[in-house]
Amino acid sequence: MFRNIIVFTFILMISGRAIAQSQNNEEHLSGFLMTSITYKFSPKWMAYTELQTRSIEHFSPLDYTETKGGIGYNINRGNQAFVGFGRYATRRQQELYQRELRLWLQYTFTNNIGKLKLDHRGRAEQRFFHFPQTADNKTDQRFRYRLSATLPINKKKVEAQTFFVNGFEELFLGPKADLVKRNRLFTGFGYQFTKAVGASTGYMWQRELAPSGNRNLHFMYLALNFILDRKSDNNRHIDIPVAD
Numbered sequence: 001m002f003r004n005i006i007v008f009t010f011i012l013m014i015s016g017r018a019i020a021q022s023q024n025n026e027e028h029l030s031g032f033l034m035t036s037i038t039y040k041f042s043p044k045w046m047a048y049t050e051l052q053t054r055s056i057e058h059f060s061p062l063d064y065t066e067t068k069g070g071i072g073y074n075i076n077r078g079n080q081a082f083v084g085f086g087r088y089a090t091r092r093q094q095e096l097y098q099r100e101l102r103l104w105l106q107y108t109f110t111n112n113i114g115k116l117k118l119d120h121r122g123r124a125e126q127r128f129f130h131f132p133q134t135a136d137n138k139t140d141q142r143f144r145y146r147l148s149a150t151l152p153i154n155k156k157k158v159e160a161q162t163f164f165v166n167g168f169e170e171l172f173l174g175p176k177a178d179l180v181k182r183n184r185l186f187t188g189f190g191y192q193f194t195k196a197v198g199a200s201t202g203y204m205w206q207r208e209l210a211p212s213g214n215r216n217l218h219f220m221y222l223a224l225n226f227i228l229d230r231k232s233d234n235n236r237h238i239d240i241p242v243a244d
Contacts, residue, residue: 031055031062032204032219036241040229046072048084050244056090056217063091068102082106101128115156117237121146142181146170150240158238162192166200168242183207186243188221195238198225204243219243 036050049069053062068086075081088100106123123144130137148168155162166189172182188202199222206217221243 027216027218028059030059030217030219032221032243034221034223034241034243035225036223037226037228038239038241040227042230044074046074048072048082050241052244054219057092061094063094065089070104078110080108080110082108096132099130099132102126115152117150117158119146119148119150121148141175143173143175144170145173146184148242150237152237158192158240160192160194162238163189164192164200164240165189166202166240166242178209178211180209182209184243186221188242190223190240192238192240195229196227198227198238198240199223200225200240200242202243 032052032054034050034052036048039047041047047069048071050067052066052068054064055062056064066086066088068084068088070082070084072080072082082105084104084106086102088098088102089096090098090100102125104123104125106121108122109120111118111120121144123146125142125144127140127142128137129140146168147170148166150158150164150166152158153163153165158164165187167187168184170184171180172184173179174181184204184206186202186204188200190198190200192198201223202221204219204221206219208215208217223241223243225241227238
């Protein structure tokens, strides 16, 4: 338990530093809304879909949307492979600026330290962009690594009627000159109402690195997650989707 407290104290300290940086007058708070459905149709296989919208340039109106999903395979209790795809749209000054089609492969390794659940996720993405205003097209690749942690508060694992805290650190890498593209840090909490329904909220700091200059984004995050499990395993933690 002492090690768990140390880990989350460290996460909260870093998050507090990021929040303090948001006092720069050129930065502002934005919104990040998400809902997801996970369907576990066998002990080995699952399907996942997610709807997401964000405000980026200002707190309102919403200027970014994404719809994505995929299929996951549980190799064993601690390892999962996943293939996914999604469509993304970005608006600037309420005009459609960019469309994206994204395909990815990902692998997740999970382990526990006492009550603390750790997820190590690696992802390789192929991205296809279309810019309607100029009719230009381009492609890009990106690699991501995320370490996330979930700690139940009032129970030994996340199950029905469980309060929890969670957080993650994620790096976005590219194969070209701009090796480090983005860094994300999240800290938050939530409540799992039943095995099928949970909600979470929190703060996410995102730093975008580019040759033209860096940019800090600050999001208030709110999510509603649904899990449909045909063969529930009472010995497993409920998986909590986080900002993605």
